[in-house]
Amino acid sequence: MTILGIESSCDDTAAALVRVGDKGAEVLSSVVAGQTDLHAAFGGVVPEIAARAHAEKLDLCVEQALTQANITLADIDAIGVTSGPGLIGGVVSGVMCAKGLSAATGKPLYGVNHLAGHALTPRLTDNVPYPYLMLLVSGGHCQFLLVSGPDNYKRIGGTIDDAPGEAFDKVARLIALPQPGGPAIEQAARAGDPKRFAFPRPLLDRPGSDMSFSGLKTAVLRQRDALVSAQGGLTKQDQSDLAAGFQSAVVDVLAEKTRRAFDHYPESANRSLCVAGGVASNSAIRTALETVSDQNEARFIAPPLALCTDNAAMIAYAAAEQAQHRPADDLTLSARPRWPLDQTTPSMLGSGK
Numbered sequence: 001m002t003i004l005g006i007e008s009s010c011d012d013t014a015a016a017l018v019r020v021g022d023k024g025a026e027v028l029s030s031v032v033a034g035q036t037d038l039h040a041a042f043g044g045v046v047p048e049i050a051a052r053a054h055a056e057k058l059d060l061c062v063e064q065a066l067t068q069a070n071i072t073l074a075d076i077d078a079i080g081v082t083s084g085p086g087l088i089g090g091v092v093s094g095v096m097c098a099k100g101l102s103a104a105t106g107k108p109l110y111g112v113n114h115l116a117g118h119a120l121t122p123r124l125t126d127n128v129p130y131p132y133l134m135l136l137v138s139g140g141h142c143q144f145l146l147v148s149g150p151d152n153y154k155r156i157g158g159t160i161d162d163a164p165g166e167a168f169d170k171v172a173r174l175i176a177l178p179q180p181g182g183p184a185i186e187q188a189a190r191a192g193d194p195k196r197f198a199f200p201r202p203l204l205d206r207p208g209s210d211m212s213f214s215g216l217k218t219a220v221l222r223q224r225d226a227l228v229s230a231q232g233g234l235t236k237q238d239q240s241d242l243a244a245g246f247q248s249a250v251v252d253v254l255a256e257k258t259r260r261a262f263d264h265y266p267e268s269a270n271r272s273l274c275v276a277g278g279v280a281s282n283s284a285i286r287t288a289l290e291t292v293s294d295q296n297e298a299r300f301i302a303p304p305l306a307l308c309t310d311n312a313a314m315i316a317y318a319a320a321e322q323a324q325h326r327p328a329d330d331l332t333l334s335a336r337p338r339w340p341l342d343q344t345t346p347s348m349l350g351s352g353k
């Protein structure tokens with residue numbers, strides 16, 4: 001089947017076409033229109049501006065995705081759209097666009113959880129068998145999931161405050177590095193000494209896989225203030241050392257908590273640790289997770305960067321998998337600002353159409 005995917009839950013407007021057949025899945029096209037420039041002056045995503053930009057760009061993204069895949073709306077079998085969680089104005093824009101296309105073409109519509117899109121990406125890219133251990137680590141989320149089916153997610157642990165991506169972004173701001181903070185910190189850390197500042201490794205002294213990153217951010221703030229009051233500002237080397245120290249603390253926490261998450265993953269010959277979300281593009285984090293994976297004799301799967309960050313191909317793919325297990329949504333499909341992954345949609349419970 002060929003599915004059109006639509007994504008607009010944060011600050012990327014995206015449309016994609018994915019074909020799923022006996023031999024696996026193929027991304028026919030994936031268009032992502034970012035909004036970084038629109039929000040740059042405000043130091044964060046402004047929901048109202050994001051919603052307007054989505055409403056303006058969605059049609060164009062869908063058109064481009066169809067053109068790049070060299071197909072028309074008549075050739076698609078279904079439409080998958082992110083119906084939550086996310087910024088409500090953006091999600092509503094995407095859902096309205098998808099409903100319009102569904103009503104006009106008669107193609108079935110599937111509302112998809114954005115996090116399910118991320119969580120199922122390793123199946124889109126590598127056809128990873130269920131169950132697998134997933135670390136979803138992005139700008140807004142951080143959680144370990146045992147994924148046993150397209151609608152079967154067990155949460156093993158996660159952050160109790162900030163998500164790591166958010167921490168990378170805030171720390172970059174604190175030490176005068178550009179946004180998005182993740183790539184800027186990774187780059188600066190290459191020239192830094194991770195041992196110069198002793199930053200905490202929060203919650204490592206407690207059992208389980210819950211994490212915390214806000215105290216780490218405060219520790220960087222204190223260190224920055226100490227440097228600024230002692231010498232009037234930060235040198236380039238200070239920036240690099242602060243970045244390296246912060247990044248190595250995040251790496252240590254993620255690696256140790258991943259080690260513990262394996263305790264919840266039943267032994268089998270075919271285990272995989274998969275990562276998704278923008279932070280998973282960090283090479284220090286990837287390397288550490290790969291080591292933990294090797295130690296547990298599991299395959300390590302890190303999808304290509306373009307499919308790790310927000311995109312619509314993952315939404316199209318999630319819709320394709322869910323279409324095998326549940327009825328389509330109807331035009332009453334609504335946008336959900338909050339939607340924990342372990343909660344199913346009404347139609348998945350059989351009370352839908």
Ligand code: ATP
Pocket residue numbers: 010011137138139140141164165166168169180181182183186277278279280281282283308309310
């Ligand atoms: P969500 O998907 O949870 O709603 P989001 O859309 O903000 O959140 P993504 O697009 O998956 O998240 O990822 C963006 C985040 O990833 C940003 O916070 C960014 O700083 C972080 N990030 C990107 N590249 C890197 C990197 N190399 N190292 C660390 N963090 C990174």
Ligand code: FE
Pocket residue numbers: 114118138277309310
């Ligand atoms: Fe995301």
